[in-house]
Amino acid sequence: xxxxxxxxxxxxxxxxxxxxxxxxxxxxxxxxxxxxxxxxxxxxxxxxxxxxxxxxxxxxxxxx
Numbered sequence: 001x002x003x004x005x006x007x008x009x010x011x012x013x014x015x016x017x018x019x020x021x022x023x024x025x026x027x028x029x030x031x032x033x034x035x036x037x038x039x040x041x042x043x044x045x046x047x048x049x050x051x052x053x054x055x056x057x058x059x060x061x062x063x064x
Contacts, residue, residue: 002029009034012048015041023047 001007002025010026012019015037023033024047033048035041038056045051 002026002031008032011036012044013037015039015044015051017041017043020044020047 002010009032010023012023012033012035015035019035020043023035023044026033027047027049034050034052035044035048036052036054038054038058040051040053
């Protein structure tokens, strides 16, 4: 979808470094990429536009 210019900004809801290459590719297409997670992923954080830390407690009501 990045290659087809179907969006401007992508969000990765993970800190997993396995997404590093995907984030690099999407950025090479001129898109912004933000990673959002309660834990830091140094490898992924190094290639996204911004790594957004969220409080782990934010997920508490997701499991009710």
